[in-house]
Amino acid sequence: MTTAQTDTGVLAGDERMLIDGELQLTGSGATFEVVHPASEQVAGQATDGTVEDMARAVGAARRAFDETDWSRDVEFRHHCLMQLHDALERNKERLRRILITEVGCPVTVTGSQIESPIAEVEHWAEHGRNFDYLVDNGVHETPLGPAQRKIHYEPVGVVGAITPWNVPLYLNIAETVPALMAGNTVVLKPAQLTPWSGTEYGRIVAEETDIPAGVFNVVVSNANEVGAALSADPRVDMITFTGSTATGRAILAAGASTVKKTLLELGGKSAHIVLDDADFTSALPMAAMMACVMSGQSCIMPSRILLPRSRYDEGIELLKNMMAGFPVGDPWTPGTMQGPQISEGQRQKVLGLIKSGIDSGARLVTGGGIPENLPVGYYTQPTLLADVDPDSQIAQEEIFGPVLTVTPYDTDDDAVAIANNSIYGLSGEVSSGDVERAFAVACRMRTGNVTINGKSHFGIGSPFGGTKQSGLGYRNGEEGYKEYLDAKTIGMPA
Numbered sequence: 001m002t003t004a005q006t007d008t009g010v011l012a013g014d015e016r017m018l019i020d021g022e023l024q025l026t027g028s029g030a031t032f033e034v035v036h037p038a039s040e041q042v043a044g045q046a047t048d049g050t051v052e053d054m055a056r057a058v059g060a061a062r063r064a065f066d067e068t069d070w071s072r073d074v075e076f077r078h079h080c081l082m083q084l085h086d087a088l089e090r091n092k093e094r095l096r097r098i099l100i101t102e103v104g105c106p107v108t109v110t111g112s113q114i115e116s117p118i119a120e121v122e123h124w125a126e127h128g129r130n131f132d133y134l135v136d137n138g139v140h141e142t143p144l145g146p147a148q149r150k151i152h153y154e155p156v157g158v159v160g161a162i163t164p165w166n167v168p169l170y171l172n173i174a175e176t177v178p179a180l181m182a183g184n185t186v187v188l189k190p191a192q193l194t195p196w197s198g199t200e201y202g203r204i205v206a207e208e209t210d211i212p213a214g215v216f217n218v219v220v221s222n223a224n225e226v227g228a229a230l231s232a233d234p235r236v237d238m239i240t241f242t243g244s245t246a247t248g249r250a251i252l253a254a255g256a257s258t259v260k261k262t263l264l265e266l267g268g269k270s271a272h273i274v275l276d277d278a279d280f281t282s283a284l285p286m287a288a289m290m291a292c293v294m295s296g297q298s299c300i301m302p303s304r305i306l307l308p309r310s311r312y313d314e315g316i317e318l319l320k321n322m323m324a325g326f327p328v329g330d331p332w333t334p335g336t337m338q339g340p341q342i343s344e345g346q347r348q349k350v351l352g353l354i355k356s357g358i359d360s361g362a363r364l365v366t367g368g369g370i371p372e373n374l375p376v377g378y379y380t381q382p383t384l385l386a387d388v389d390p391d392s393q394i395a396q397e398e399i400f401g402p403v404l405t406v407t408p409y410d411t412d413d414d415a416v417a418i419a420n421n422s423i424y425g426l427s428g429e430v431s432s433g434d435v436e437r438a439f440a441v442a443c444r445m446r447t448g449n450v451t452i453n454g455k456s457h458f459g460i461g462s463p464f465g466g467t468k469q470s471g472l473g474y475r476n477g478e479e480g481y482k483e484y485l486d487a488k489t490i491g492m493p494a
């Protein structure tokens with residue numbers, strides 16, 4: 001690998017982590033490389049934090065929680081988070097270039113990864129300022145006479161936030177800002193492939209806000225042990241995590257000995273049930289587009305399309321037309337809708353799963369390999385697999401690539417049964433000409449969230465969480481804020 005040129009817009013982020021108010025490198029000076037997935041070139045370095053660095057960060061967060069007013073001063077937190085909002089806004093174009101450099105996300109579709117999370121900072125600042133932290137629970141009869149009860153919502157304490165690489169700035173913010181606004185102190189551990197969306201966040205907090213030393217810390221590292229150390233540290237009260245189900249299980253186990261509160265948003269294998277009365281020309285091109293825009297690196301994307309046998313060929317044709325002509329290419333070029341996979345390892349995993357699908361009898365309709373015109377960069381062709389056995393590996397495992405599987409069904413009951421045949425339950429979709437019929441089907445899907453006719457379930461104002469092995473707890477909405485608070489009931493003489 002050679003060093004990246006900067007004329008494409010590639011931009012290196014800050015190498016330093018933030019511990020106890022100081023931007024710093026790890027003691028040994030060790031670094032790890034950050035590779036731009038569209039060029040396969042090294043774009044720069046990040047400091048390679050250690051388990052000891054993590055222990056110092058947790059100690060700082062513990063002290064800041066136990067010994068400062070942060071947990072009690074709502075107005076000051078509001079002030080600091082509004083400063084953060086304004087600072088992120090000032091740094092927006094820099095953050096966008098860093099995001100594209102790390103992830104390879106097409107510039108055209110960065111809005112949900114840059115503008116949305118910045119707006120969410122303001123949302124949580126206002127939500128937290130207006131939240132009722134003391135609620136009168138009324139008078140209750142007890143054997144010793146009437147008791148007046150009040151519910152006092154209090155921050156959980158030190159929150160460890162562990163984030164993945166697919167939407168790094170968005171999740172760094174989604175996992176930490178409501179926690180901070182609720183009065184917790186935080187240690188953020190970003191993913192190895194995307195350290196800069198974390199280090200830049202730390203730099204902005206340190207240089208452009210009044211957030212006190214220790215309240216917010218960022219530790220980057222190339223080692224999984226550093227995230228594991230955070231999730232096992234007895235001084236940490238809560239872990240909030242987004243990532244794979246396998247890592248989620250490890251985090252739950254690591255927190256068991258101290259009974260840590262754990263908020264998990266894990267894998268998905270969501271189904272899109274297309275009912276026989278649906279408008280195929282609107283539902284299916286949109287489904288194909290959603291599968292490709294983030295190179296399929298999205299946990300909520302419905303990757304299993306269930307088509308009625310009576311309209312099966314028509315549906316496949318519409319999906320194929322969209323996927324075969326999909327604009328894949330250089331993420332810096334406006335109009336590109338699908339960039340590369342984030343790494344060669346991820347691309348090989350996707351290609352391996354496609355092969356396993358074909359080996360298990362699925363029919364390759366389009367794609368299946370590397371685009372011929374894009375030999376450099378970790379690109380994958382948009383891929384459509386039909387006649388997929390719902391029990392096969394490709395129908396059961398999360399692919400995280402621009403791949404749709406299609407399975408035919410006969411009745412609505414069959415469709416619901418196939419949709420529910422999964423260890424996951426994150427999101428889902430139903431398309432139908434009859435919204436009430438679609439709603440009835442949506443209610444029978446064992447999944448956390450459902451979109452009907454393209455009208456998305458996802459947004460800051462509504463709870464989002466997975467069922468089954470897709471997660472525990474909620475982000476967003478009132479439920480999402482309360483995750484970062486304990487409800488303490490205080491009984492007193494009436």
Ligand code: ADP
Nearest residue numbers: 163164190191192224227228231243244247250
């Ligand atoms: P992927 O397999 O796609 O990299 P992961 O779920 O393993 O996704 O990674 C998500 C985040 O979890 C990353 O920040 C990673 O460093 C972290 N991580 C990985 N292993 C562990 C672990 N055992 N304990 C805590 N965090 C971990």
